[in-house]
Amino acid sequence: RSSTPAKVELLLDTVTTEEVRRPLVALCELMRDVFLPAVGCVPGAKRIEGDVMDVDDVEGPRLITQTMRQQNAVSAITVSGNVGAANGMVDGRQPTPKELEDAAHLLEERNIHSLYRVASRSCQLLELLSRLREAQSIHDLPEVEWGLLHGLTHCQLVTTREGQNRIETVLTNLVSGGPNVARDPTEMSHGVVDLGGRPETAQSDRLSLLLSRSCYLYYSAGSRLTYLGFRTARSAALDPPSSARRVELCNRASNYFVRAAAHWYNPGLVAGRVLHAEPFRKRGSGRKELFGRAAEPGWYDDAAMRAIEHGSPLARAAQVLMELGDVGGTVDVCLRCAANFGGVPPSGKGTLDYEFEGIGESDLPDEMLPWERGLY
Incomplete structure (x- = not known):
């Protein structure tokens, strides 16, 4: 991979990208300095105990991330007070001048906050494109899947759910690679799978750290x-099975995966992006059907391998932990991921403090705002 594949033509060079990004960065810095009350927190968020805004209280593509959609679903929105004043009535009466002034102030702050969200995401997208361009020329990294971004405009990548999902897929496949895939599912129980997969390099570690600092709205915690x-799991695989260091690293790896699973909300991501099979239906005899026919024995092995082949972080994490002999860690990761879909209660392990525990402070950007952690 000495050069970019012929099928991909990058028209926006690094210099031009930086020239476009620089004024947007200046705008974001200005807004943080001048409009900190509107930018530093979410206007009106105290009413709903979350980080979504009133303008986010809708279904559809405006709720970009799954966290936004989850907060929207569980929040009990009470339209009263200043919001009622904005609609012309408060508790069935005409609002006072003070209430009207407060409503206008809230509306202005919401608009400023919305502008900051768009500007900051646009800045980070331009930075992300530069990082991907650099990664394209690094031999130690996997191929950048530019095709996943084909057909989407800059605006769509910044503001739509599809754009967010595609970028997350590109970054997951580029940076958070899993183990090599065994073609025979029985190999997973006999230690044949290459647990090391693509070895970690200084380049991949550097890229992950840079993305988490400068593109955290796309490359999340x-x-x-x-x-x-x-x-950590690959480091553990290098030690003897009975060594204390291997046990410690296994526990640390499963801990990382459990915390990561709190962010795996996207069904397509968990299933490997491509849902190949129709839902199983039970016959009266208790047998299951697949595509209208009785499912063959071992169908779950095929489903697991398809998930691994198509980039499911859950399937790959489970395979790695099983190869390390950490059955308990595998169960914990699966249960934590299931909690995102209503499978089991998260047992209090889904809070932000828990999710960010284990990440060094140096990995978290100084400019990252609390509400950004809550939405992205």
């Missing part, structure tokens, strides 16, 4: 935790 989990 969950992505970084997934990367740390695989890196």
